[in-house]
Amino acid sequence: MSFRAPFAIPRRILSSAATSALRPATGGYVTCYSNPRRGLATAVPPVTQDATSSKGPTAMVFLNMGGPSTTNEVEDFLSRLFTDGDLIPLGRFQSYLGPLIAKRRTPKIQKQYADIGGGSPIRKWSEYQCAEMCKVLDQISPETAPHKPYVAFRYAAPLTEMMYQQLLDDGFGNGKGGRAVAFTQYPQYSCSTTGSSLNELWKWRNRLEGSQADPTGAIQWSVIDRWPTHPGLVEAFAQNIEAQLKTYPEEKRDKVVLLFSAHSLPMSVVNRGDPYPSEVAATVHAVMQRLNFSNPYRLCWQSQVGPSAWLGAQTSDTVMQYVKRGHTDLVLVPIAFTSDHIETLYELDLEVMEEANSPGVKRAESLNGNPTFIKALADVAHKHLQKGEPCSAQMTLRCQGCKSERCLEQKKFFAGKQHGALVM
Known part of the structure; x- marks a missing residue:
């Protein structure tokens, strides 16, 4: 079983864990401004607080899980991942078990990243x-310009x-104030993804700027915590699906089964x-509405590992069952990802599709550099900046069964005075 989702733990390791040692990151932070295919990067230009715009400058911080950029980074990545109790709860010995699991898994995962x-x-x-989003924002929201791009990964460089x-x-910050927007790149909210990233951001904010709710001169944060049915996101997904459907003969096109995978x-x-x-189901329904329900479709879930019950049906099982039944024309749609990573390039492309061994099983392109998607990101951010709220009202609600004090305090902080009383 390969490493797939962030929750992927081998059954035998989970069974032995009855019931961090994080290595310091080094090096400067860089942001890519050049053609991404060339892999060039330049340092983010320093920001001063005497910008000519009335409400700028504004830091736009993309939150995501991240991934190792080289095979040498795999063990550190896995160690951070397996010691995150929000993502993979392993109990009181997590800080010990996490690095052990990571070390054991590293050679296999390095091979997958090499592939x-x-x-x-x-x-x-x-x-x-x-x-690219910040360039668009500078044009459509000059009052909050300049918009400065930053990326904060949960488990890989650049770390939070x-x-x-x-x-x-x-x-x-540092007495100068300034505004920053934490923009989750998980369109659909989960405590295990967006919640974990916000917990980490809140932790480092307290360590580097103090734990008071609103110290004078600290960075003023707001959060874009979900955007599962934004029209631009839906349009970008739909365009990629339509492009892949055009590769099938016209007489078969409307019979191709769309398998949305998250x-x-x-x-x-x-x-x-x-x-x-x-929220994932809401995204799927919105995309199918945009497509006028042109094709049969299903939502399936990838990356179940371990002995406990997981949300199903599994993508790999679904593909094999449909192929056996004669549905050999299938388009896989990664509906919860905003770019390619190991779950699309390895799990879907090199495991699921190869195992299906059918030329009719294909995958819709990931969003990556899709111009429609870039415009969608800018529109989501622009509306957030115009609204002036610290977060969505939905973010103020904890899960009904949540018992995490860290989650409670994090939500109170980001909700601020405007919504803080709603967090319970």
Whole structure:
């Protein structure tokens, strides 16, 4: 079983874990402004607080899981991942078990990253998307310009603490104030993804700027915490699906089955009240509405590993069952990802599709540098900046079964005075 989703733990390791040692990141933070295919990057220009715009400058911070850019980074990436209790709860011995699991898994995962080109492209695409979005924002929202692009990954460089220190070095905070927007790149909210990233951001904000809710001169944060049915996101997905459908003969095109695939979740997380399954389903329905329900479709879930119950049906099982039944024309649509990474390039392309062994099983292109998607990002950000709210009202609600004090305090902080009383 390969490493797929962030929750992927081998059954035998989970069974032995009855019931961090994070290596310091080094090096400066860079943001890509050039052609992403060339892999060039330049340092983010320093920000000063005497900008001519009335409400700028504005730091736009993309939050995502991240991925190792080289095979040498795999063990550190896995160690951070397996010591994150928000993502993979392993109990009181997590800080010990996490690095052990990571070390054991590293050789196999290094091989998988080698098979997709030597590392994850998620940093390249995230930096490109953020930089291009900021260019659009400078044009459509001049009152909050200049917009400065930053990326904060949860488990790989640039880590959240690296990004935060760069903000301070660039002139935000440290008594100068300034505005920053935490923009989740998980369109559908989950406590295991967006929630974990916000917990990390809140932690480093407290460490680097103090734990008070509103110290004078600190960075003023707001959050774009979900955007599952934004028309631009829906349009970008629909365009990629339509492009792939055109590769089938016209007489067969409307019979191609669309299989929307998203990360699965353990049922313990789902039953706690996590909104992710319903928000993913909302994205799928919106995309099918845009396509006028032209094709039969299903939502399936990839990456279940371990003995506990997970949200299904699984993507790999679904593909094989349909192929056996004679449905050999299938388009896989990664509906919860904003760019390519190991789950698309390895799990879908090199495992699921090769196992199906059918020329009719294909995958819609990921969003990556899609211009429609870049415009969607800018529109989401622009509307957020215009609205002036710290976060959505939906973010103020904890999962019905949530017992995490860290989650409670993080939500209170980001909700601010405007929505803080709603967080309970």
